[in-house]
Amino acid sequence: MKVYLVQHGVSSPEDEDPQKGLTSQAVVDVEKMARFIGQMDRQYEAVFHSDKKRARQTAQILGKHLKHALGVHETDCLGPMDDVDVWLNRILCSDGDPVLVGHLPFLDKLSSKLVAADENMQIVSFQNGGMVCLEDHNDNKNFSVKWAITPDMIT
Numbered sequence: 001m002k003v004y005l006v007q008h009g010v011s012s013p014e015d016e017d018p019q020k021g022l023t024s025q026a027v028v029d030v031e032k033m034a035r036f037i038g039q040m041d042r043q044y045e046a047v048f049h050s051d052k053k054r055a056r057q058t059a060q061i062l063g064k065h066l067k068h069a070l071g072v073h074e075t076d077c078l079g080p081m082d083d084v085d086v087w088l089n090r091i092l093c094s095d096g097d098p099v100l101v102g103h104l105p106f107l108d109k110l111s112s113k114l115v116a117a118d119e120n121m122q123i124v125s126f127q128n129g130g131m132v133c134l135e136d137h138n139d140n141k142n143f144s145v146k147w148a149i150t151p152d153m154i155t
Helices: 024-038 053-065 084-092 106-116
Strands: 002-007 047-049 072-074 099-102 131-136 143-149
Touching: 002 053, 002 106, 024 053, 024 143, 047 053, 053 072, 053 099, 084 106, 099 106, 106 131, 106 143
Parallel strands: 002 099, 047 072, 047 099
Antiparallel strands: 002 131, 131 143
């Protein structure tokens, strides 16, 4: 099993957009990432995102380029300060490879819990619009970082 974690693209300042949607450059960056990752020709379970505008926009762009069985869905418990155990349990019970579009510090804590069983360890350094692939090697008991791609890595 694989889990794909995506930090939303860079958001506009609150004084420009109170809902903090993506900047125009973030749309370009996420689009570039989504096209690149889409070329990997993988099948994903679904693209899940938080209720925040920047995560929804990021997920919708990914959804246009990735093959996913169940679509793009807003879901609970992907907010910045949400409890990672909810998604940890969902991942461990899943048969597919989900894409989760969320926020820091949630993504930091979830990746740390999956890899090191300790949400307070810093396992990966996320970047806006980047994707990290975690892979399970032993029945949901031994995840490791398989790869990480950020928009600035793609020309």
